[in-house]
Amino acid sequence: xxxxxxxxxxxxxxxxxxxxxxxxxxxxxxxxxxxxxxxxxxxxxxxxxxxxxxxxxxxxxxxxxxxxxxxxxxxxxxxxxxxxxxxxxxxxxxxxxxxxxxxxxxxxxxxxxxxxxxxxxxxxxxxxxxxxxxxxxxxxxxxxxxxxx
Amino acid sequence: xxxxxxxxxxxxxxxxxxxxxxxxxxxxxxxxxxxxxxxxxxxxxxxxxxxxxxxxxxxxxxxxxxxxxxxxxxxxxxxxxxxxxxxxxxxxxxxxxxxxxxxxxxxxxxxxxxxxxxxxxxxxxxxxxxxxxxxxxxxxxxxxxxxxxxxxxxxxxxxxxxxxxxxxxxxxxxxxxxxxxxxxxxxxxxxxxxxxxxxxxxxxxxxxxxxxxxxxxxxxxxxxxxxxxxxxxxxxxxxxxxxxxxxxxxxxxxxxxxxxxxxxxxxxxxxxxxxxxxxxxxxxxxxxxxxxxxxxxxxxxxxxxxxxxxxxxxxxxxxxxxxxxxxxxxxxxxxxxxxxxxxxxxxxxxxxxxxxxxxxxxxxxxxxxxxxxxxxxxxxxxxxxxxxxxxxxxxxxxxxxxxxxxxxxxxxxxxxxxxxxxxxxxxxxxxxxxxxxxxxxxxxxxxxxxxxxxxxxxxxxxxx
Numbered sequence: 316x317x318x319x320x321x322x323x324x325x326x327x328x329x330x331x332x333x334x335x336x337x338x339x340x341x342x343x344x345x346x347x348x349x350x351x352x353x354x355x356x357x358x359x360x361x362x363x364x365x366x367x368x369x370x371x372x373x374x375x376x377x378x379x380x381x382x383x384x385x386x387x388x389x390x391x392x393x394x395x396x397x398x399x400x401x402x403x404x405x406x407x408x409x410x411x412x413x414x415x416x417x418x419x420x421x422x423x424x425x426x427x428x429x430x431x432x433x434x435x436x437x438x439x440x441x442x443x444x445x446x447x448x449x450x451x452x453x454x455x456x457x458x459x460x461x462x463x464x
Numbered sequence: 465x466x467x468x469x470x471x472x473x474x475x476x477x478x479x480x481x482x483x484x485x486x487x488x489x490x491x492x493x494x495x496x497x498x499x500x501x502x503x504x505x506x507x508x509x510x511x512x513x514x515x516x517x518x519x520x521x522x523x524x525x526x527x528x529x530x531x532x533x534x535x536x537x538x539x540x541x542x543x544x545x546x547x548x549x550x551x552x553x554x555x556x557x558x559x560x561x562x563x564x565x566x567x568x569x570x571x572x573x574x575x576x577x578x579x580x581x582x583x584x585x586x587x588x589x590x591x592x593x594x595x596x597x598x599x600x601x602x603x604x605x606x607x608x609x610x611x612x613x614x615x616x617x618x619x620x621x622x623x624x625x626x627x628x629x630x631x632x633x634x635x636x637x638x639x640x641x642x643x644x645x646x647x648x649x650x651x652x653x654x655x656x657x658x659x660x661x662x663x664x665x666x667x668x669x670x671x672x673x674x675x676x677x678x679x680x681x682x683x684x685x686x687x688x689x690x691x692x693x694x695x696x697x698x699x700x701x702x703x704x705x706x707x708x709x710x711x712x713x714x715x716x717x718x719x720x721x722x723x724x725x726x727x728x729x730x731x732x733x734x735x736x737x738x739x740x741x742x743x744x745x746x747x748x749x750x751x752x753x754x755x756x757x758x759x760x761x762x763x764x765x766x767x768x769x770x771x772x773x774x775x776x777x778x779x780x781x782x783x784x785x786x787x788x789x790x791x792x793x794x795x796x797x798x799x800x801x802x803x804x805x806x807x808x809x810x811x812x813x814x815x816x817x818x819x820x821x822x823x824x825x826x827x828x829x830x831x832x833x834x835x836x837x838x839x840x841x842x843x844x845x846x847x848x849x850x851x852x853x854x855x856x857x858x859x860x861x862x863x864x865x866x867x868x869x870x871x872x873x874x875x876x877x878x879x880x881x882x883x884x885x886x887x888x889x890x891x892x893x894x895x896x897x898x899x900x901x902x903x904x905x906x907x908x909x910x911x912x913x914x915x916x917x918x919x920x921x922x923x924x925x926x927x928x
Contacts (some may be wrong), residue, residue, distance in 0.1 A: 329878030331871075333908050361880045363905050368878055385910045387876045420879050437879070 323445050323455045325395045326374040328365040331387040334360060336430035342367060342386065349380045354461055355435055357423040368423070370435060372462045380390070392441055396434040396448065400426055408434060408453065415447040421424065427464045482727030492499040499612040499647070501758045503755055504810045511754050511811055516550045518783040519758065523547045523556070526789055529574035530732055530924045532567055533791065553758065553781060558767070558792045564594040564735065575787050582756025585633040586734040596635070596734055597787040603642065605784050606737040609753055610643025616744035616751065616808065616885030617728055619673055619702060623649040628676035629708065630917050637710050649673075656916040659687045667693060670700040675730065675739070676708040678715055679919035682850045685722050686914070692756045705730040705742055709918045710818050710836050718850060730816055733795055736742050736780060750816025756784050759813055760792070761801045764822050772803050774901055777822055778815065826922060828856060828863045831900050833908040838867060841897050847875030847886055851912040858926040866903040867894065870912055
């Protein structure tokens with residue numbers, strides 16, 4: 316991986332969960348007692364199971380807490396793209412990816428307190444994505460900045 | 465003392481300077497000794513004659529001492545004098561588990577209570593429990609059978625055998641216990657359960673061999689991992705005797721890969737006494753001591769014998785039991801018989817790994833399914849964890865079969881498409897073997913029950 320690229324990558328916590336009542340509470344209880352703050356969160360559902368994806372303020376610690384509690388969990392490399400909270404921002408990002416033929420595995424977005432929007436994406440070629448976005452002057456959020464959001 | 469394992473003179477040729485008896489066993493790659501060389505390597509023809517003599521004695525013994533067998537023989541029109549050769553065994557009627565149930569609790573016993581020294585009772589996996597009684601001689605023969613078996617894989621006086629089979633009515637615990645004591649190895653009688661404490665004792669006392677169900681050992685591996693104990697590097701465990709439930713070659717490989725020990729198959733059923741036989745160090749079948757038990761393999765449908773090496777139902781006649789001898793007992797386990805003398809020098813016949821119980825067969829949409837087949841398929845897929853459950857339901861007029869699986873953490877991907885592909889891969893592998901569409905459900909780690917004894921691998925929700 317190219318120099319400085321590691322800084323641009325966000326470690327997302329991904330977790331396997333059965334699609335049953337109480338499963339989410341199980342996970343979030345563990346995070347609560349460990350004092351871990353969730354910054355972004357989404358669930359992908361597929362019939363009998365779901366995949367919980369979240370960005371937290373201390374991902375390595377959260378991984379250990381959940382892993383030791385017996386959950387099937389992984390840390391996934393994703394990108395956090397900062398956008399202006401105005402019409403057309405998402406369209407611009409999508410065009411950049413499209414032109415560079417970078418495929419999105421999944422994406423989710425939220426609005427921050429600082430009048431910005433943040434798009435979390437997992438892509439098929441993360442190095443190429445970082446390079447392309449930087450060439451287009453699109454800002455990537457790193458872990459440190461994320462903690463401040 | 466009957467044997468001396470690795471006397472100094474034999475070690476000198478190896479060129480190794482070895483102190484610990486444990487390391488001695490691991491590095492001197494040499495055939496283990498025999499417990500009773502004369503019997504174990506007896507020429508096949510002599511063994512046959514010995515069996516014939518014992519069979520003739522047996523039929524007289526049961527006719528005179530068991531009202532049950534006297535009546536059964538009379539009804540069948542056969543008497544002790546009709547049995548003159550080994551082949552004549554086929555003139556005798558079968559004994560079924562149902563006979564033990566019908567005569568519950570002690571109706572088939574051949575001795576009065578004053579001669580009995582112990583009872584065991586079966587777990588009743590497939591129905592009402594059955595009671596087994598033992599004379600002192602029965603206990604001694606049982607222990608000797610296992611002492612021979614343990615010796616055949618190199619267990620000796622320096623070994624510590626942790627018996628993690630349940631103690632009590634179940635024959636596994638006390639059976640392995642007495643076999644090990646007979647041999648002179650040190651027993652650590654932990655029984656099953658209290659797994660963390662078991663692992664601490666294993667580490668602290670230097671257990672070298674363990675006996676338990678394969679599913680319990682899987683649970684031990686998992687628990688050890690959680691406790692931060694590496695069985696391979698931090699314990700002296702080098703072998704395990706696993707049985708009391710069917711298990712596959714694929715599961716054996718997993719156990720060996722994950723724990724670094726040698727896994728041996730141990731076989732026996734409570735009706736025959738308990739655990740009796742194991743593989744030898746050649747691992748090409750389980751030696752059934754012919755001076756104590758006579759093996760037939762029959763076609764389960766026709767009751768006709770199958771050829772050597774062909775799969776069929778195991779039928780055993782006990783040749784030396786006093787309290788509860790059994791004539792042509794239909795064990796219901798499916799296996800093959802190998803009559804060729806083994807490379808280890810033992811001449812007694814071998815049976816191959818039990819592929820299933822004919823009782824365990826599930827019929828789904830008219831197709832026969834054995835849980836063992838499912839285990840073989842699943843344990844061959846690296847992404848699949850060590851636990852699974854088969855669930856059969858009837859939705860409307862149709863049977864459905866579902867397999868619940870915990871995947872390995874390394875197989876988890878946060879892309880839904882990867883998980884769907886994994887499910888498809890597992891379902892495809894199952895379908896190719898079972899010829900049946902199987903629904904695969906991924907469940908969370910820890911969801912499936914862990915077993916300390918015999919594991920339950922099938923839930924059949926159909927009402928017949």
